[in-house]
Amino acid sequence: MWTALVLAALAAACTDAVLPVLTTWQATLQPTSPAQRVLGEVAVLSQSGRAETSIKIFRSDPGVTYAWRILTGACGVQGDAVAGRAVYPQLEAGSDGVAEGRTTLSRELDAEGSYAAWLFQRGAGGTESVAACGVLQRQR
Numbered sequence: 001m002w003t004a005l006v007l008a009a010l011a012a013a014c015t016d017a018v019l020p021v022l023t024t025w026q027a028t029l030q031p032t033s034p035a036q037r038v039l040g041e042v043a044v045l046s047q048s049g050r051a052e053t054s055i056k057i058f059r060s061d062p063g064v065t066y067a068w069r070i071l072t073g074a075c076g077v078q079g080d081a082v083a084g085r086a087v088y089p090q091l092e093a094g095s096d097g098v099a100e101g102r103t104t105l106s107r108e109l110d111a112e113g114s115y116a117a118w119l120f121q122r123g124a125g126g127t128e129s130v131a132a133c134g135v136l137q138r139q140r
Contacts, residue, residue, distance in 0.1 A: 117133065
């Protein structure tokens with residue numbers, strides 16, 4: 001009987017437990033002008049107060065440096081950054097035109113929010129011009 005009570009108590013505790021919500025997001029980066037040809041993919045795994053974020057770009061000119069960020073909203077109008085610029089490592093395309101990066105954002109993406117991944121080509125003096133953008137679609 002004792003075993004049955006313990007099992008019943010454990011079962012009740014398991015059904016009352018609040019687990020962190022996991023959301024996953026994906027975006028396909030597309031050039032924002034005919035002068036750009038860079039493409040890419042972004043993935044975000046958001047849970048427990050943070051968001052693990054990765055990016056891969058391809059079809060870039062070798063040696064070109066890019067900045068990237070997750071912003072609120074959609075492509076076309078830049079919203080607020082989910083985290084400061086320093087959190088996102090710069091990307092430099094290799095001889096094959098490919099670059100990859102990862103970062104951990106110190107907040108979750110709102111499951112009901114709208115987000116876009118933006119890629120900026122770095123220029124002289126730290127200037128940035130938009131190279132590509134993709135709307136993050138919630139997968140789960």
